[in-house]
Amino acid sequence: MKTPTSKAASNVAKRVGHSDPVVDAVFDAYPKSVKARLLALRRLIFDTAKATKGVGALQETLKWGQPSYLTPETKSGSTVRIDQVKPVPGQYAVYFHCQTNLVETFRELYPELRYGGNRCILLNADDKVPEAALRHCVALALTYHLGKRKSASAK
Numbered sequence: 001m002k003t004p005t006s007k008a009a010s011n012v013a014k015r016v017g018h019s020d021p022v023v024d025a026v027f028d029a030y031p032k033s034v035k036a037r038l039l040a041l042r043r044l045i046f047d048t049a050k051a052t053k054g055v056g057a058l059q060e061t062l063k064w065g066q067p068s069y070l071t072p073e074t075k076s077g078s079t080v081r082i083d084q085v086k087p088v089p090g091q092y093a094v095y096f097h098c099q100t101n102l103v104e105t106f107r108e109l110y111p112e113l114r115y116g117g118n119r120c121i122l123l124n125a126d127d128k129v130p131e132a133a134l135r136h137c138v139a140l141a142l143t144y145h146l147g148k149r150k151s152a153s154a155k
Helices: 006-013 021-029 032-051 102-109 131-142 144-154
Strands: 059-063 066-070 080-084 091-096 114-116 120-124
Touching: 021 032, 021 059, 021 066, 032 066, 032 080, 032 091, 032 131, 080 131, 091 131, 102 114, 102 120, 102 131, 131 144
Parallel strands: none
Antiparallel strands: 059 066, 066 080, 080 091, 091 120, 114 120
């Protein structure tokens, strides 16, 4: 059995309320305006997880160098990632697993939001944050597998 590196083990062990210096370093490297928006989005994700039945504690780690939020206790959801959109100054995004129907669902519910293919919701640091819509989208992502389990057991 392959054992994880200490860095990977450190990232896996981090949960709500535990600051991970590796993740903190990623946030510290963002430009000031985007960093403030991403930190607010991070709080929104944790708050939404806490308020959403069935999610449990979140794990914050890095995936593809991006702050990522997983539901390891309950396995209720699909990973949510956040990052700046590097080629576009002042733009940032909430990323979802592209092989789910999440972004397709979000497009139906919130056609006024901007999307990047089937992967993300695009946001601009100068614009008002669509907080209610984002909370709902994040809740749907963090409970994605719960919905699939319910529909499978109903058959």
